[in-house]
Amino acid sequence: MQYISTRGDSLGQYCDVLLEGLAPNGGLAVPEQLPHIDAATLERWRSLSYAELATEVIGLFATDIPREDLARLCAAAYGGGTFAADEVVPLRDIGEGMTLVGLSEGPTLAFKDMAMQFLGEALEYVLAKSDRVLNVLGATSGDTGSAAEHALHGRDRISIFMLSPQGRMSAFQRAQMYSLHDDNVHNIAIDGVFDDCQNLVKQLASDLDFKRDHSIGAVNSINFGRISAQIAYYFWAWLRATDALPAQDRTGFEVSFAVPSGNFGNILSGYYAKRMGLPVRKLVLASNENNVLDEFFRTGHYRPRSAERTLATSSPSMDVSRASNLERFVFDLLGRDPQRTAAAWQELDTRGEIDLSSEQHRLLPEFGFVSGTSTHEDRLATIRTFFENSGVTLDPHTADGAKVARDHVEPGVPMLVLETAKPQKFADLIAEALGTPEEMDAATRALLDAPQRVTDLPDDEQVLRAYISERALH
Numbered sequence: 001m002q003y004i005s006t007r008g009d010s011l012g013q014y015c016d017v018l019l020e021g022l023a024p025n026g027g028l029a030v031p032e033q034l035p036h037i038d039a040a041t042l043e044r045w046r047s048l049s050y051a052e053l054a055t056e057v058i059g060l061f062a063t064d065i066p067r068e069d070l071a072r073l074c075a076a077a078y079g080g081g082t083f084a085a086d087e088v089v090p091l092r093d094i095g096e097g098m099t100l101v102g103l104s105e106g107p108t109l110a111f112k113d114m115a116m117q118f119l120g121e122a123l124e125y126v127l128a129k130s131d132r133v134l135n136v137l138g139a140t141s142g143d144t145g146s147a148a149e150h151a152l153h154g155r156d157r158i159s160i161f162m163l164s165p166q167g168r169m170s171a172f173q174r175a176q177m178y179s180l181h182d183d184n185v186h187n188i189a190i191d192g193v194f195d196d197c198q199n200l201v202k203q204l205a206s207d208l209d210f211k212r213d214h215s216i217g218a219v220n221s222i223n224f225g226r227i228s229a230q231i232a233y234y235f236w237a238w239l240r241a242t243d244a245l246p247a248q249d250r251t252g253f254e255v256s257f258a259v260p261s262g263n264f265g266n267i268l269s270g271y272y273a274k275r276m277g278l279p280v281r282k283l284v285l286a287s288n289e290n291n292v293l294d295e296f297f298r299t300g301h302y303r304p305r306s307a308e309r310t311l312a313t314s315s316p317s318m319d320v321s322r323a324s325n326l327e328r329f330v331f332d333l334l335g336r337d338p339q340r341t342a343a344a345w346q347e348l349d350t351r352g353e354i355d356l357s358s359e360q361h362r363l364l365p366e367f368g369f370v371s372g373t374s375t376h377e378d379r380l381a382t383i384r385t386f387f388e389n390s391g392v393t394l395d396p397h398t399a400d401g402a403k404v405a406r407d408h409v410e411p412g413v414p415m416l417v418l419e420t421a422k423p424q425k426f427a428d429l430i431a432e433a434l435g436t437p438e439e440m441d442a443a444t445r446a447l448l449d450a451p452q453r454v455t456d457l458p459d460d461e462q463v464l465r466a467y468i469s470e471r472a473l474h
């Protein structure tokens with residue numbers, strides 16, 4: 001399979017785009033053509049384990065990785081006991097016509113492990129094949145950084161430099177990152193806020209000489225390897241949701257998905273699954289108070305906020321000012337026309353917004369998208385209701401998904417709500433919602449008590465540059 005940029009130009013194959021999601025012309029890597037899965041193939045996939053299914057799905061995109069190698073990578077990512085549940089992604093009925101899709105069984109208790117664990121394997125493989133090294137540089141406010149570190153620690157040919165804002169993460173998030181002691185993990189706490197960390201990364205990454213000389217790369221949410229790995233769990237969820245149906249009723253049986261969204265990476269994977277032929281009725285996008293994407297899907301106006309106008313909410317992993325993956329969807333919306341896509345992003349640069357209101361009427365019938373917003377009060381009420389009615393504690397992000405999903409449940413159409421994190425990660429909010437703190441399990445206690453290692457640095461590009469130069473792999 002060949003990859004192209006959303007703003008024109010061809011980019012090579014899967015292994016070529018794995019290290020660099022952003023095209024030189026500023027666009028994002030997308031498959032030249034999406035593969036199509038027919039009903040018979042879907043039925044053949046029913047008996048596969050999660051690792052085997054991931055091999056089939058990712059294999060459609062990674063045609064330049066030999067199948068037996070890919071099977072080995074997927075078995076290592078999903079078969080080795082890294083995920084708490086045997087089935088990797090368990091499904092659970094939570095009432096009101098909704099089913100929780102358990103994407104947070106991995107080491108950092110958030111859905112990002114699903115893609116990151118595969119990406120860790122795939123990067124190590126590609127680097128060994130091409131005799132290269134990679135120094136991953138990133139900034140995190142919590143979930144992404146820990147998922148990346150837990151996927152990359154101890155690996156050959158890879159080191160990771162992760163900037164986090166000093167004193168701005170929860171005790172749990174700090175413990176998840178700073179308790180890793182591998183030589184290839186460099187935790188750097190910057191004297192500043194998350195945006196300062198991100199600006200430092202941008203400054204270094206825009207110095208192309210520095211980037212090349214030190215083999216700097218990223219594993220952020222635009223990475224197509226992550227998108228492709230996420231597509232697998234949409235297929236898995238549909239298969240498990242239809243297991244109990246009589247065989248003759250399964251073909252074309254529609255489900256809907258509700259997806260707590262920030263950078264639009266997770267739900268983009270769901271949209272690709274639908275385009276590939278998975279019977280998906282609705283893709284329900286849930287925003288928090290930073291509801292730029294909800295506004296886009298309701299009106300066709302995309303108006304990203306500045307970092308200063310982005311609110312700090314109680315579902316922090318969705319506090320995104322710019323949905324970095326949206327360009328991939330808009331490319332399809334504009335007929336996969338790179339000129340029109342480039343013009344739209346030009347408009348964004350000059351006017352600060354994109355007006356696609358003339359296309360808005362197509363978003364539901366053609367693409368399946370609906371959307372909604374959930375607030376702090378909604379989050380608390382939703383956590384409470386589901387706890388009282390079904391005994392399940394939702395994390396704040398998943399609660400946003402369930403809240404918005406409620407408005408879109410239809411009789412006979414299972415609503416699959418993606419569990420993007422576990423409640424243990426957000427103990428304070430759970431205590432606020434339920435009146436009692438979540439019981440701390442032994443693993444959480446041990447994690448919080450583990451010795452931590454982190455280097456404090458000032459918000460200073462030159463200091464950071466020197467720090468990385470001394471420690472980067474060559």
Ligand SMILES: *Cc1c(COP(=O)(O)O)cnc(C)c1O
Pocket residue numbers: 110111112143144221260261262263264265266267317318397420421
């Ligand atoms: C990253 C994240 C999200 C948002 O996912 P996107 O792919 O950025 O839309 C939602 N919930 C949690 C818990 C996350 O970590």
